[in-house]
Amino acid sequence: MERFLILALVGLAAQLVDGSLGMGYGLTSTTLLLTAGVAPAVASASVHMAEVVTTAASGMSHRRFGNVDKRMLKKLIIPGAVGSFAGATFLSNLTGDNVRLYVSSFLLCLGLYILARFLFLKDARKQNPKPPTNRFYIPLGFVGGFFDASGGGGWGPIATPALLSQKGMQPRIVIGTVAASEFAVALAATIGFMISLGPDKINWLWAGAIMLGGIIAAPIAAWIVKSLPTRVLAVIVSGMLIMTNLQAVLSYTSISATIEQFIYIVLIIIWVPLTAYMIQKERKLSNSKRMNVNAAEKTS
Numbered sequence: 001m002e003r004f005l006i007l008a009l010v011g012l013a014a015q016l017v018d019g020s021l022g023m024g025y026g027l028t029s030t031t032l033l034l035t036a037g038v039a040p041a042v043a044s045a046s047v048h049m050a051e052v053v054t055t056a057a058s059g060m061s062h063r064r065f066g067n068v069d070k071r072m073l074k075k076l077i078i079p080g081a082v083g084s085f086a087g088a089t090f091l092s093n094l095t096g097d098n099v100r101l102y103v104s105s106f107l108l109c110l111g112l113y114i115l116a117r118f119l120f121l122k123d124a125r126k127q128n129p130k131p132p133t134n135r136f137y138i139p140l141g142f143v144g145g146f147f148d149a150s151g152g153g154g155w156g157p158i159a160t161p162a163l164l165s166q167k168g169m170q171p172r173i174v175i176g177t178v179a180a181s182e183f184a185v186a187l188a189a190t191i192g193f194m195i196s197l198g199p200d201k202i203n204w205l206w207a208g209a210i211m212l213g214g215i216i217a218a219p220i221a222a223w224i225v226k227s228l229p230t231r232v233l234a235v236i237v238s239g240m241l242i243m244t245n246l247q248a249v250l251s252y253t254s255i256s257a258t259i260e261q262f263i264y265i266v267l268i269i270i271w272v273p274l275t276a277y278m279i280q281k282e283r284k285l286s287n288s289k290r291m292n293v294n295a296a297e298k299t300s
């Protein structure tokens with residue numbers, strides 16, 4: 001019962017991150033299961049089973065708050081579902097310890113990418129690129145779906161930044177549409193795992209716990225998506241992904257325990273001040289916007 005409640009809280013936190021940031025549910029949940037010693041394919045299968053329900057709840061919540069673009073949704077779901085099914089089949093047929101190394105390395109890279117995306121990359125929407133076409137959506141959907149299923153997460157981290165880089169895209173619409181389209185991705189991945197692994201390989205209790213937490217958090221995340229300081233959340237989530245998956249990757253090396261501890265200490269020394277800096281920066285930005293609004297009201 002205690003483990004069920006812990007996993008339910010993890011599902012709740014993961015859905016709050018995913019629904020607000022447009023990414024993070026699969027990454028957070030899969031990382032936790034891998035840390036607990038669950039086989040990569042079983043972990044991804046269990047998380048995607050939970051996501052079938054949580055993404056449906058998240059999609060309906062975002063649609064209720066007007067955060068979903070139906071045209072964009074239709075262009076994403078088919079290639080996303082095909083890629084997800086292929087990724088689930090690919091992961092299910094991998095064998096040996098290298099499977100965990102592949103998944104952990106992928107999650108580690110996504111953690112670094114999320115951090116770089118929200119800290120260093122410029123907003124490409126200001127560069128006036130061409131409007132997206134099917135040539136953009138089809139490969140994006142397939143690649144995002146494939147890595148989401150085979151890596152235990154990746155639909156949001158791949159699809160959300162790519163869409164935000166396009167001309168005229170509103171962040172809340174992108175986040176809401178990506179969250180809604182993830183239902184098809186999760187469903188296709190679950191079908192792929194069911195065929196390749198069999199229903200008995202899915203940890204139904206864990207999937208149910210993560211699912212319950214995600215359902216509770218879905219409407220809350222949809223409601224706060226317009227005001228949450230996403231950069232702060234991105235730094236926290238990416239730091240967690242980097243720390244946990246780096247441990248799994250280093251376990252395949254011959255690095256001594258002393259050097260590992262030194263690496264973790266250095267990461268913490270960087271991560272904590274960076275988080276504090278982003279919080280302070282967001283507060284200053286919020287205060288600046290408030291002052292500009294007040295000044296505009298006085299002049300009018």
